[in-house]
Amino acid sequence: MKFFERLLGHRYKPSSGKVAKERLRLVLAHDRTDISPALLETLKDEIITVISRHVAIDAQGVQVTFSQSAHESRLVADIPLLTRRRRRKR
Amino acid sequence: MSAKVITITSGKGGVGKTTVVANLGVALAMRGQRVVVIDADVGLRNLDVMLGLENRIVYDLVDVIEGRCRLRQALVRDKRLAELFLLPAAQTRDKSAVRPDDMIRICGSLREQHDFILIDSPAGIEMGFRYAIAPADEIIIVTNPEVSAVRDADRVIGLIEAEEKGPVRLIINRIKPDMVRRGEMLDIADVVELLAIDLIGIVPEDKAILISANRGQPLALSSDSSLAGRAFHNIARRLRGEDVPFLTLHEPGIFERLLAFRLRFVRPVGD
Numbered sequence: 001m002k003f004f005e006r007l008l009g010h011r012y013k014p015s016s017g018k019v020a021k022e023r024l025r026l027v028l029a030h031d032r033t034d035i036s037p038a039l040l041e042t043l044k045d046e047i048i049t050v051i052s053r054h055v056a057i058d059a060q061g062v063q064v065t066f067s068q069s070a071h072e073s074r075l076v077a078d079i080p081l082l083t084r085r086r087r088r089k090r
Numbered sequence: 091m092s093a094k095v096i097t098i099t100s101g102k103g104g105v106g107k108t109t110v111v112a113n114l115g116v117a118l119a120m121r122g123q124r125v126v127v128i129d130a131d132v133g134l135r136n137l138d139v140m141l142g143l144e145n146r147i148v149y150d151l152v153d154v155i156e157g158r159c160r161l162r163q164a165l166v167r168d169k170r171l172a173e174l175f176l177l178p179a180a181q182t183r184d185k186s187a188v189r190p191d192d193m194i195r196i197c198g199s200l201r202e203q204h205d206f207i208l209i210d211s212p213a214g215i216e217m218g219f220r221y222a223i224a225p226a227d228e229i230i231i232v233t234n235p236e237v238s239a240v241r242d243a244d245r246v247i248g249l250i251e252a253e254e255k256g257p258v259r260l261i262i263n264r265i266k267p268d269m270v271r272r273g274e275m276l277d278i279a280d281v282v283e284l285l286a287i288d289l290i291g292i293v294p295e296d297k298a299i300l301i302s303a304n305r306g307q308p309l310a311l312s313s314d315s316s317l318a319g320r321a322f323h324n325i326a327r328r329l330r331g332e333d334v335p336f337l338t339l340h341e342p343g344i345f346e347r348l349l350a351f352r353l354r355f356v357r358p359v360g361d
Contacts, residue, residue, distance in 0.1 A: 017277065017280070020276050023237060031245060031248075
């Protein structure tokens with residue numbers, strides 16, 4: 001059992017080099033745009049308020065994130081709508 | 091003939107800017123280029139000791155700016171190489187003694203009689219960095235494959251782009267090939283991808299660098315150079331527009347092969 005755990009654990013633990021790269025990717029995205037994680041939260045809350053005024057949305061599922069390539073950063077808001085079907089499912 | 095002014099900067103301190111400037115100055119001068127290296131780190135000068143010229147300083151950058159001597163009098167000639175000169179920083183003053191215009195004026199009067207002017211920028215993004223990049227035709231960013239150094243490099247690249255300075259190229263210094271191989275260090279492809287600028291050199295970590303700094307004899311001086319010494323000579327050749335392949339720091343894996351393939355399409359800048 002322990003053997004398998006160690007095997008799996010080792011296999012799925014990313015190398016520190018890869019961790020460094022992923023952390024940097026995120027840090028650079030924030031640095032480049034001057035948008036802090038706290039500001040992202042504020043944006044998310046306000047987006048939810050504004051949109052809920054007009055459309056039924058799934059507030060729990062809203063995500064505001066960065067998407068970043070070499071030369072551009074963009075803010076991505078993913079806002080799941082509460083459609084009739086989803087409502088029925090609940 | 092007019093010199094090309096290249097500022098070497100980094101954001102973070104201690105990544106090897108001064109070592110890079112000393113060795114590139116030497117490597118270019120060994121190729122018959124007329125070179126001036128300027129220490130712009132007023133108050134914390136070190137380029138003089140890296141070059142082993144600390145005992146020959148009479149006047150400095152601030153003396154020139156404040157008119158206590160002529161520019162020619164402040165230049166320290168390196169006796170080992172016919173055409174390498176150092177313009178030392180003042181040690182007992184601070185960065186407020188220099189303005190961007192002063193650097194532009196000084197480089198302007200050096201341009202005619204030299205081929206390369208290399209400026210060793212202070213770390214940071216304050217006034218010292220500002221005046222160091224003011225006269226630059228080209229900027230080299232030095233970084234290490236570490237989170238903090240790469241982050242600071244990115245910040246500096248952003249500031250340089252905002253001032254519409256450039257082109258900007260990258261040296262990755264202090265690579266430890268065995269750590270990269272084990273996946274315990276950012277590799278060259280990672281850093282280039284994150285910073286999204288052209289690479290001009292890779293330099294491996296090398297004990298010989300510390301030893302050469304101990305003696306005040308830059309590594310690039312000896313012809314039977316170590317790997318790091320060869321790396322500096324390669325960068326010097328690229329600065330002159332030559333197309334030189336990057337060093338292989340270890341057995342190339344798939345990543346390096348892909349990178350080598352990509353780098354072939356990077357255009358040499360200038361000349």
